[in-house]
Amino acid sequence: MPCSRFDELTAIAQEHDGLLTSKEARDAGITDSVLARLTQRGRLERVARGVYRVPYFSPDRLSQYREVILWAKANRGPEAAAFSHLTALALYGISDANPDSIHVTFPKQARLRRQIPRGVVIHRQDLVPGDIAIEEDLPVTTVGRTVVDLLQSGGRIDLIRQAIKDARRDGRIRDTESRQLRRHVEAHLRSLRDNRQQETENG
Numbered sequence: 001m002p003c004s005r006f007d008e009l010t011a012i013a014q015e016h017d018g019l020l021t022s023k024e025a026r027d028a029g030i031t032d033s034v035l036a037r038l039t040q041r042g043r044l045e046r047v048a049r050g051v052y053r054v055p056y057f058s059p060d061r062l063s064q065y066r067e068v069i070l071w072a073k074a075n076r077g078p079e080a081a082a083f084s085h086l087t088a089l090a091l092y093g094i095s096d097a098n099p100d101s102i103h104v105t106f107p108k109q110a111r112l113r114r115q116i117p118r119g120v121v122i123h124r125q126d127l128v129p130g131d132i133a134i135e136e137d138l139p140v141t142t143v144g145r146t147v148v149d150l151l152q153s154g155g156r157i158d159l160i161r162q163a164i165k166d167a168r169r170d171g172r173i174r175d176t177e178s179r180q181l182r183r184h185v186e187a188h189l190r191s192l193r194d195n196r197q198q199e200t201e202n203g
Helices: 005-016 022-027 032-040 063-073 085-092 143-152 157-169 175-202
Strands: 019-021 045-048 051-053 102-106 120-124 132-135 138-141
Touching: 005 019, 005 022, 005 032, 005 051, 019 022, 019 063, 022 032, 022 051, 045 063, 051 063, 063 102, 063 138, 085 102, 085 138, 085 143, 085 157, 138 143, 143 157, 143 175, 157 175
Parallel strands: 102 120
Antiparallel strands: 019 051, 045 051, 132 138
C-alpha cells in the first residue's frame, strides 16, 4: 500500500519528536503547497516559519528547544548556532538557572531572514567547534564558553560559581578547568572593582 504525503512527513518528523522543517519536506519531494494544505486541514501545526509539528506527537520537555534550533537552521540558516548563556546552564542542569527566555548564539555575520520566535533571545558570537557540545542531541555551548559568555553579559556571579561547582561535581569539567574558570571569575570581579574605583577617583 503506497504511503501518503502525510505518512512521508510523519516518518521525517519521528526523527525530531514530531517536528520537521519545510526544507526537509522539500528534500523529500513535498512542496510548500502540500504543507500549507495539510496545515489548513489541521493535520500539521505551523510552530514557526519553516517549522511544523505533527499534532499527535506529544511534546516533551525538550520540544521547545528543538523547535528553536530547527527554526534557526531552516531555509539555509547558520549551522554554528547553539543554545547558550542561562539556557545552556538549564540544559546541563547546573546551577539554579531558570531562564524566562531561550538564549541562542549565532555567528556575528549570520543573516536572520525570519522573524525571531517569541521568547527567544539572540546573541552574536563566532563559535568554533570546540565551543559547542551536544546535550540531549542539542547543540549547547560548552561549560567554559558559557561561563565566559555569562561574565561578558553581566550574568549573576552566584549562578556562575554554582554552575562551575555543579559541572565539576557532575564530571562535565575536570579539576584543571574548574580552577581556571574560578580564577577567570575572580579576575573578572577584580577588573570590575578596579574600574569602579577608577571611575570614583576620576569622578
